Amino acid sequence: MKNSISLTRKGNLIVISGPSGSGKGTICRALLREMSDLHLSVSATTRQPRPGEQDGIDYYFLHRKQFEKMIADNQLLEWAEVYGYYYGTPAEPVREAISRGKDVILEIDVQGAAKVKNNYPGCVLIFIIPPSRHELEQRLTGRATDSADEIRRRLAWAEREIKELPKYDYLVINDEVAAAASKVRSIIIAERCRPALLDINDFITRYWLM
Ligand code: 5GP
Numbered sequence: 001m002k003n004s005i006s007l008t009r010k011g012n013l014i015v016i017s018g019p020s021g022s023g024k025g026t027i028c029r030a031l032l033r034e035m036s037d038l039h040l041s042v043s044a045t046t047r048q049p050r051p052g053e054q055d056g057i058d059y060y061f062l063h064r065k066q067f068e069k070m071i072a073d074n075q076l077l078e079w080a081e082v083y084g085y086y087y088g089t090p091a092e093p094v095r096e097a098i099s100r101g102k103d104v105i106l107e108i109d110v111q112g113a114a115k116v117k118n119n120y121p122g123c124v125l126i127f128i129i130p131p132s133r134h135e136l137e138q139r140l141t142g143r144a145t146d147s148a149d150e151i152r153r154r155l156a157w158a159e160r161e162i163k164e165l166p167k168y169d170y171l172v173i174n175d176e177v178a179a180a181a182s183k184v185r186s187i188i189i190a191e192r193c194r195p196a197l198l199d200i201n202d203f204i205t206r207y208w209l210m
Helices: 024-034 064-072 091-099 110-119 133-142 148-162 177-192 200-207
Strands: 013-017 038-040 076-082 085-090 103-107 124-129 170-173
Touching (some): 013 024, 013 110, 013 177, 024 038, 024 103, 024 177, 038 091, 064 076, 064 085, 076 091, 076 110, 085 091, 085 110, 103 177, 124 177, 133 148, 170 177
Parallel strands (some): 013 103, 013 124, 124 170
Antiparallel strands (some): 076 085
């Protein structure tokens, strides 16, 4: 029987963006169920909770003043204004998970993704889109959580977001959730094989020096 080797590695930052309605949330939940060593960052936002959303699970729902204090106190890894609301990633839980060797998923917009890539060039940017604009419109209308005005705003925003696609490392077209989730899982697994994340000295000393 082969001896299994244990590698000491830092976690990776996996940024997932895509238009509202692209299915990125569903894909992330599927990945969390299937993969170990994965941590989903819970963002802070000033938008109102949608029916069924829970504080501390889906988002930290904050007032503008509370959010602005987090910005001032440097507690956010990145933040952006989307659809007139603040959204941001609390820094501490992300740093803590990465130092424990967990890959951290940030489900954030294109502005936030650009900031993260700037500050952490080793991060991986994945863009998820539905097969067409028509399909996106159908999904946004079908989920019935937003008003017609809000849907129009989200579609207009999607057209702007898609222009940022060339900055991403990977594109995953979500025409079927299981297939799209499997592609994202493959990307995460492939990225775990990069030696940059490995404690190379530890690996060589333990397994290769006689
Ligand atoms: P929603 O209101 O539909 O949950 O999210 C709206 C948009 O905000 C989505 O594109 C989502 O990815 C983005 N978003 C959620 N959390 C964050 C965050 O922490 N930072 C940034 N920059 N965008 C976020």
